[in-house]
Amino acid sequence: MLENYLPIMIFIAIGIAIGVLPVLAGFVLGPRKPDSEKLSPYECGFEAFEDSRMRFDVRYYLVAILFIIFDLEIAFLFPWAIVLDSIGMFGFIAMMIFLGILVIGFIYEWKKGALEWE
Amino acid sequence: MGFERFVFYVFAVILVYAAARVITVRNPVHAVLHLVLAFFTCAGLWLLLEAEFLAITLVLVYVGAVMVLFLFVVMMLDINVSPLREGFVKYLPMGFVVALLIFAEMFMVLGVKNFGAQAVAIPERHGADYSNTREIGNVLYTDYVYPFEIASVILLVAIIAAIALTMRRRPDTRSQDPVAQVAVRREDRVRLVKMKTEEKSG
Amino acid sequence: MTFAPLATEIFLLSMACIILIVDVFLRDERRVLSYALAQLTLLAGALISWSMLGNETQVVLHGTFVSDPMAALLKTSILLVTVGVFMYSRSYLVERDIFRGEFYVLGLFAVLGMLVLVSAHSLLTIYLGLELLSLSLYALVAFQRDSAAASEAAMKYFVLGALASGMLLYGISMLYGATGSLDIGEVAEAIALPGEQGIILVFALCFIVVGLAFKFGAVPFHMWVPDVYHGAPTPVTLFIGSAPKIAAFAMAMRLLTEALGGLYGSWQDMLTILAVLSLVIGNVIAIAQTNIKRMLAYSTIAHVGFLLLGLLAGTTEGFSASMFYAITYALMAIGGFGMVILLSRAGFEADRLDDFKGLNDRSPWFAFMMLILMLSMAGVPPTVGFYAKLAVLQAVIHVDMVWLAVVAVFFSIIGAFYYIRIVKLMYFDAPEGDAPLAVSPDMQIAMSLNGLAVLTLGIFPGGLMAVCNAVLS
Numbered sequence: 001m002l003e004n005y006l007p008i009m010i011f012i013a014i015g016i017a018i019g020v021l022p023v024l025a026g027f028v029l030g031p032r033k034p035d036s037e038k039l040s041p042y043e044c045g046f047e048a049f050e051d052s053r054m055r056f057d058v059r060y061y062l063v064a065i066l067f068i069i070f071d072l073e074i075a076f077l078f079p080w081a082i083v084l085d086s087i088g089m090f091g092f093i094a095m096m097i098f099l100g101i102l103v104i105g106f107i108y109e110w111k112k113g114a115l116e117w118e
Numbered sequence: 119m120g121f122e123r124f125v126f127y128v129f130a131v132i133l134v135y136a137a138a139r140v141i142t143v144r145n146p147v148h149a150v151l152h153l154v155l156a157f158f159t160c161a162g163l164w165l166l167l168e169a170e171f172l173a174i175t176l177v178l179v180y181v182g183a184v185m186v187l188f189l190f191v192v193m194m195l196d197i198n199v200s201p202l203r204e205g206f207v208k209y210l211p212m213g214f215v216v217a218l219l220i221f222a223e224m225f226m227v228l229g230v231k232n233f234g235a236q237a238v239a240i241p242e243r244h245g246a247d248y249s250n251t252r253e254i255g256n257v258l259y260t261d262y263v264y265p266f267e268i269a270s271v272i273l274l275v276a277i278i279a280a281i282a283l284t285m286r287r288r289p290d291t292r293s294q295d296p297v298a299q300v301a302v303r304r305e306d307r308v309r310l311v312k313m314k315t316e317e318k319s320g
Numbered sequence: 321m322t323f324a325p326l327a328t329e330i331f332l333l334s335m336a337c338i339i340l341i342v343d344v345f346l347r348d349e350r351r352v353l354s355y356a357l358a359q360l361t362l363l364a365g366a367l368i369s370w371s372m373l374g375n376e377t378q379v380v381l382h383g384t385f386v387s388d389p390m391a392a393l394l395k396t397s398i399l400l401v402t403v404g405v406f407m408y409s410r411s412y413l414v415e416r417d418i419f420r421g422e423f424y425v426l427g428l429f430a431v432l433g434m435l436v437l438v439s440a441h442s443l444l445t446i447y448l449g450l451e452l453l454s455l456s457l458y459a460l461v462a463f464q465r466d467s468a469a470a471s472e473a474a475m476k477y478f479v480l481g482a483l484a485s486g487m488l489l490y491g492i493s494m495l496y497g498a499t500g501s502l503d504i505g506e507v508a509e510a511i512a513l514p515g516e517q518g519i520i521l522v523f524a525l526c527f528i529v530v531g532l533a534f535k536f537g538a539v540p541f542h543m544w545v546p547d548v549y550h551g552a553p554t555p556v557t558l559f560i561g562s563a564p565k566i567a568a569f570a571m572a573m574r575l576l577t578e579a580l581g582g583l584y585g586s587w588q589d590m591l592t593i594l595a596v597l598s599l600v601i602g603n604v605i606a607i608a609q610t611n612i613k614r615m616l617a618y619s620t621i622a623h624v625g626f627l628l629l630g631l632l633a634g635t636t637e638g639f640s641a642s643m644f645y646a647i648t649y650a651l652m653a654i655g656g657f658g659m660v661i662l663l664s665r666a667g668f669e670a671d672r673l674d675d676f677k678g679l680n681d682r683s684p685w686f687a688f689m690m691l692i693l694m695l696s697m698a699g700v701p702p703t704v705g706f707y708a709k710l711a712v713l714q715a716v717i718h719v720d721m722v723w724l725a726v727v728a729v730f731f732s733i734i735g736a737f738y739y740i741r742i743v744k745l746m747y748f749d750a751p752e753g754d755a756p757l758a759v760s761p762d763m764q765i766a767m768s769l770n771g772l773a774v775l776t777l778g779i780f781p782g783g784l785m786a787v788c789n790a791v792l793s
Contacts, residue, residue: 001168001248002122009125058284061190065280068183069273075175076269079255091259094266101270104337105277111344114281227523264384268436268448271333272455275429278340279459282422 062114073102126166133159146192154185168244171251325378325387328369328395329435335361336428343421351419352410358424359406362431366399369435373791379441383503386441389791394438394570394643401563401650402431407766408658409555415666418464418553426463427559430456434567440574443492443502450488450535453567454481457560461552473551480534480544488531494524495579504579511582522586528575529590535568536624539597549617554664554671557613558657561620562650565627569646572631573639584634591632592724598625599728603735613671615738616656619697622735623649629728630712638715640788645708647784648696648777652705655693655770662686662759662767676742678751686757687746689771696774698739699732703778711785 080087080095109115136156140149157180164173258266323330335357343354369392377388406427413419433453440446458481462474496502498520499510511521530541537545549557576587602622609615627649630642663670663679670676680687696703709732713725759767777784 001170001244001246001250002166003246005165005170058286061187062280062284064183064187064190066277068179068187069276069280071179071183072273073270075179076258076266079171079251080259082249082252083255083259086256087259090263094259094263097267098270101267101274101333101337102277104341105274108340108344109277109281111341112281112285114285227519261382262384262444264381265442265444265448268445268452271429271432272448272452274337275426275452275455275459278422278425278429279455282420282426283459283462283465 059117066109066114069105070102073099122166126163129159129162129166133163147189150185150188150192153188154181157181157185168248168250170249171254322380325372325375325380325439326385327372328365328399329432329439331368332361332365332428332432332435335365336425336432339421339428340425343425346421351421354421354424355406355410355419358428359403361428362399362403362406365431366396366403369395369399373787379505383505384440384442384445386439386504388439390573390643391439391570393787393791394566394647395435397647397650398431398434398438398563398566401566401654402427402559404651404654404658404766404770405555405559405562407762408558408654408661411760411763412553412555412661412664415664416464416553423460423463423555426456426460430460430559431563434563434570437567437574438570440571441504443495443504443507443575443579446571446574447485447489447492450571451485453564454485457556457564460556460559461548463556464553467551467553469551470553473548476551477544477548484531484534484541487527487534491524491527491529491531494520494527498524504574507579508581511580521580521583525580525583525586526590528580529587529594532568532572532575533594535571536565536628537621538594538624538628539601539621542598542601542621545621546614546617549620550611550613550671554613554657554661554669558654558661561616561657562653565620565624565653566646566650569627569631569642576631577634577639588632588634591628592721595625595628595632596724596727598622598628599731603731606735606738609738610673611671612660612673612676612742613657615673616653619735619738620653622731623697626709626712626728626732629716629724633715633719633721635715635719636789636792637718638712640785640792641708641711641715643788643792644711644781644785647788648704648708648774651770651777652693652696652774655689655767655774656697658763658767658770659686659690659693662763663757665758673742673745674752676745677749679746681751683757683759686759686767689767690746691743692771692775694739694742696778698736700736701778702775704774704781705778707778707781707785 076098077095080091084091133156136152136159139152140156143149143152157176161173161176161181164170164176339354339357339361342357343351346353372387373389373392373396375387375389375392377386379386406424409423410419413423430453433449433451433456436449436452437446438449440449458474458478461477462471464470492502495507499507501507501510534541534544549561552560580587598621602618602620602625606615606618606622609618623645627642627645630638630645632638633641660669660671663675676690679690692703696705699705699709701707709728713728716722716725716728
């Protein structure tokens with residue numbers, strides 16, 4: 001089974017090499033004259049006002065977690081789709097119940113207005 | 119076997135490095151990114167164990183979705199790390215001693231004698247047409263249908279909990295209501311008032 | 321394939337989903353409909369599982385689900401205890417403006433998790449049931465979003481609970497590695513075979529016992545108990561402190577006696593340590609508390625110590641004594657925390673011991689109910705707490721562990737001090753404020769029934785005791 005993944009490994013190796021080599025080349029070959037001013041943040045000539053990080057609204061979190069839940073649900077669908085012909089009606093109904101329970105969650109979040117951004 | 123072992127060690131070294139960086143870097147965002155790297159190499163290790171479905175799910179769900187959530191949370195918290203690190207050096211020797219003790223104990227209990235590689239047979243490798251996903255599918259929806267349905271209930275609880283705990287209605291936001299916009303009639307917008315024409319005063 | 325043994329679970333799940341959907345369509349002033357539906361669901365569920373009490377043991381769904389008399393009895397008691405929890409919680413939630421349908425839906429899902437746990441016949445089902453229960457409880461603890469104490473409690477509960485789940489899962493995976501099966505019956509068979517897996521099994525057992533002890537709140541895995549009980553909204557404290565203890569007992573029965581019965585010698589020692597430490601720490605530290613929720617939290621720890629005593633005896637007598645203890649303790653716990661709710665009102669939490677001063681002058685009837693509950697927790701006859709303790713001690717003595725019984729008696733005498741202190745505050749001290757006691761009718765009924773049940777079961781303990789014996793033999 002693992003031999004099927006050899007091309008992917010080679011692909012990843014080449015990808016990493018292409019990503020790393022130019023940076024490395026610049027690091028080795030490029031001239032360097034460090035200066036503290038070069039590292040300071042530039043904001044139209046005046047000193048920076050505040051930290052560059054800022055708080056996210058909690059609503060992003062809500063959307064992200066709802067996304068993850070349905071993402072997980074999709075993950076369960078893949079093996080089901082592959083073996084659908086061999087697990088028969090029982091397996092089909094099992095998945096329908098699974099989806100049904102999550103559809104109830106979907107109706108709930110829709111009616112609650114969790115999907116609206118306001 | 120030789121090449122496989124080489125790949126294993128490459129992944130393992132990166133995994134240990136990334137995991138160690140997660141708890142040692144100063145910037146929480148960097149910690150999250152190291153965690154992504156740890157998950158990614160972990161997926162590689164699982165692939166070596168022929169658990170391809172789990173490996174791909176790990177990348178898909180954890181690297182793709184859960185880590186995005188982590189980033190949100192880390193940014194939302196806006197942690198100032200320096201107070202958290204106070205006392206780190208002070209407790210370091212003590213922590214080191216405790217860790218060493220635990221390691222020694224575990225080594226004595228778990229040593230090679232009981233948990234070594236020879237205690238468990240090496241599983242046989244499957245052929246090129248073997249599908250781990252198919253194997254999982256064949257039992258997940260039949261033999262393990264009860265745990266499978268419970269999993270969906272747990273996901274439902276997660277939806278309810280997330281909404282109940284984080285959703286707030288803001289009365290001051292202005293939003294569009296497309297239904298109302300479409301359903302609006304001319305009479306709601308324009309009011310025609312009949313007036314007498316005014317005489318021009320002489 | 322038959323689904324009849326799952327009737328309670330299927331019914332509860334369907335109703336929880338229906339209530340969830342109905343609730344989003346309700347206006348705020350009709351919210352009480354969700355509450356009524358939830359109560360009806362629990363009562364009907366209790367009827368269904370009670371009707372299965374006489375059925376034979378059945379393992380269905382490829383060995384992931386078992387329906388036996390023990391499961392039927394424990395499910396019935398969990399459902400009935402939760403009815404009490406919801407009754408007490410209504411007025412509290414309304415007064416604090418958190419009377420929302422989600423509270424009841426999450427509560428029902430937590431109950432569903434407990435039912436799954438109670439009739440689990442696979443390590444996987446045990447884990448999933450536990451997660452369903454815990455996730456719902458984490459959300460319930462944080463339910464009062466604007467309370468900083470509740471958020472902190474939820475955070476602590478979540479982090480420590482996740483750690484404990486991880487421990488349990490690690491133990492389960494070791495067990496799976498050593499025996500090659502998740503089915504409890506097959507695991508037990510594999511352990512019975514002589515082999516060289518001994519140390520791996522003991523290693524797995526350690527992690528499983530740690531996970532269990534955390535869920536019970538036994539010392540030294542009790543750190544979360546006082547903080548969570550204190551920080552959570554009182555109805556949630558009421559819930560966490562009662563029904564999940566019955567579920568934890570079931571989990572211990574499934575894991576320790578059914579799956580790992582072959583390792584009895586190993587886990588008996590571990591439970592002995594947990595039990596003695598819980599009795600000592602719980603009873604001694606409770607004395608120093610000035611907050612009644614914290615005091616009851618430490619008293620829970622002490623009661624868990626007693627519950628473990630019955631388990632570690634390892635006999636049917638011990639198990640049925642423990643079961644009796646778990647069920648009756650849940651009954652006492654909802655009464656004790658219910659009284660805190662009863663004395664509270666909007667904007668005021670009656671969670672200090674001083675708030676109980678002079679309760680007799682304000683309401684002799686409720687003071688009497690509290691008297692019964694406190695005496696029962698202390699283990700004074702003729703209340704039910706006395707018989708629960710007596711049965712456990714008998715079981716321990718019958719396996720020749722007299723020293724353990726002596727330790728237990730000694731520390732429960734120390735423990736009696738802080739229960740009696742409340743009685744003294746109620747009857748012999750002058751009330752601090754003279755605010756009238758406004759108690760809603762359902763609350764009055766619940767509290768009276770609760771107190772009288774504790775008294776009646778104490779005078780006639782035979783019936784419940786006989787049922788507990790019957791379901792295990």
